[in-house]
Amino acid sequence: MRLILTDIDRTILPYGMRSVPRRTREAMRGAISRGCAVGPCTGRALAWASILFDGDDECVSTCIATNGLQVYHAGEKVLEKTIPAECVRRMAALVSELPHAGLVYFDDAQPLLCAGTAEDLTAAFPRYGKICEPAGLPAHDVVKVNAFVAGDDAQTRELARLLSHELPELDFDVPQTGFTNIMPKGWNKGAAALYLRDYLGVAPEDVFVFGDAENDLTMLEAVENSVAVSNATPAAAEAARWHIGACEDLAVADAIDALSRGEFPFER
Known part of the structure; x- marks a missing residue:
């Protein structure tokens, strides 16, 4: 476990909630304290992602924002692409x-x-x-x-x-x-996840990604240890290698905690 990326909406942010639950933020900070880069991989800009994390900068210091067009690590922007x-x-x-x-x-x-x-x-x-x-x-x-x-x-x-x-x-x-x-063309969450993996020098098997929807497909398809929550769309569920419980049950937080303890929380 060296890099964990997660979609936000309906993956770690239950529908109707205005911020990511504290329990999930605590799990992310726990993995970070053990030397893992952890953060959102989202269609939102970093400024908006920070709002959804109640300004918890540690949880967004690593971030793939705007569907991969911006990549951050340790609070620094390491890549940006634009629309003409x-x-x-x-x-x-x-x-x-x-x-x-x-x-x-x-x-x-x-x-x-x-x-x-x-x-x-x-x-x-x-x-x-x-x-x-x-x-x-x-x-x-x-x-x-x-x-x-x-x-x-x-x-x-x-x-x-x-x-x-x-x-x-x-x-x-x-x-x-x-x-x-x-x-x-050709740039998306999946391309950005691979860019960040290589930027950090992380082995493919040490990357975990979590998602639920069609805009997560490129990420779920690009990463070996891809995980879908149980409320995922059929296409996202099919693209993922592993499957866990629902967003509303904070299943991603449980999975991150298990990984932090050195456990492998997915059915082989």
């Missing part, structure tokens, strides 16, 4: 032609709405919609950009399909109904 401003402009023009769709980019934890309405963003991602600010198109490349639609799963996937067709230099995935992640 010209691509943001093209996406904004496309979503503006679609009913109830829009585009939001971020300045740290602040969502900036450059296409669509705050009402539709609130329907797709309530926490972002409530605090978003209207903004023009960015004049510079940006790290975190999301397309959204106030619609069902089929509409969300159609939005991702359309954007993928029109912008083949980018990748898109659907972490939840109404919301679409955007990454440079």
Whole structure:
């Protein structure tokens, strides 16, 4: 056990909770105290991840943020990739032609709405919609950009399909109904996890990752010891090598504690 990475939403953050439970944070700090690099691997920016950990900097000092576009270790950024401003402009023009769709980019934890309405963003991602600010198109490349639609799963996937067709230099995935992640082609949570593994000089068998959803698939597929919580989507469960209990039961915290004790908590 040298590197542990975990998704946040519905993996260690139960639905409806505003911060990662203290019990999980304690398990992460315990593994860190034993020399293991531990942190979130999330679609959120580091500033927002820190909010979800109640400002516990130790738990996010190692972090893969914005679906792999930013990688941190020991509190320092060791890698950053961006979405070109010209691509943001093209996406904004496309979503503006679609009913109830829009585009939001971020300045740290602040969502900036450059296409669509705050009402539709609130329907797709309530926490972002409530605090978003209207903004023009960015004049510079940006790290975190999301397309959204106030619609069902089929509409969300159609939005991702359309954007993928029109912008083949980018990748898109659907972490939840109404919301679409955007990454440079070929770069994602899985690529970032392997980058961090190699940056730290960790052997493949000493890396553990935990996830629950489609935006975790690249991470679950890239890492040998991949683990899905029991509430994972069918695709995530199939991609994972190991399986544990539910997010709501703090199963990841139990697994991290067991690994810290030198136990192997997964069925072989």
